[in-house]
Amino acid sequence: MNITTTTLRQWLRRSAELIQAERERLTDLDAAIGDADHGVNLNRGFVAVVEALPTMHDLDAGAMLKATGMRLIATVGGASGPLYGTAFRRMGRQLEGMNSLDAATLVGALHAFVEGVQTIGKATIGDKTMVDALSPAVATLDTAVATGALLPQAMREAAECAKASAEGTIPLLARRGRASYLGERSIGHQDPGATSAALLIQALADVVAQEAK
Ligand code: ADP
Ligand code: MG
Secondary structure: OOEEHHHHHHHHHHHHHHHHHOHHHHHHHHHHHOOOOHHHHHHHHHHHHHHHHHHHOOOOHHHHHHHHHHHHHHHOOOOHHHHHHHHHHHHHHHOOOOOEEOHHHHHHHHHHHHHHHHHHHOOOOOOOOOHHHHHHHHHHHHHHHHOOOOHHHHHHHHHHHHHHHHHOOOOOOOOOOHHHHHHHHHOOOOOHHHHHHHHHHHHHHHHHHHHHO
16 A cells, blocks of 8 residues: 555644644643643644645645645744654655655654654653654554554554553653653653654554555
């Protein structure tokens, strides 16, 4: 199964839907260990991305994801705007000139997505950030694809991993971002960015499953 530019556009739309639906929960999570703006910020950004999709019709996958990243940087703000923005730009850079990608290429592009977050944010696994959901999810996807799973199944495993990994941030002490200012008091709360990251992975799993039908 190949992922087309159309599927990627649907991914962005589905991401916007899930973020809209979970906006309040994301903001509540951020209220506990941050400044209560994560859901609002991200929703504003993805609304802007969906609004811009009609202008992206002629773009290849790489250019479209780079434009998405720019749009997120311009509209989201906070820590997560530059982090997700850079992630999409890095992913786009991997897909320059492509209109269709196979599973291995998608895996490579998602590795670049995570590396984009890490280049900007310097977080590693266990720091209680979006990296805690993204990194294991992409590793799971990579292993599943490398061992012959079909993409819908591999993406489902990745989405389950991302969700469980986001929940796994609850006992962690935050070492990056605003939540780190709380020290020990950051323990016992789920990280909002890890939670939104799991939604982006879920959105991709959803559109891949839909496409495979
Ligand atoms: P802000 O903290 O500026 O209000 P948001 O509320 O939009 O930004 O996003 C907060 C989320 O950003 C956190 O839950 C965390 O997952 C993520 N984050 C913050 N700093 C970093 C970092 N250095 N690396 C990776 N992710 C980070
Ligand atoms: Mg915040």
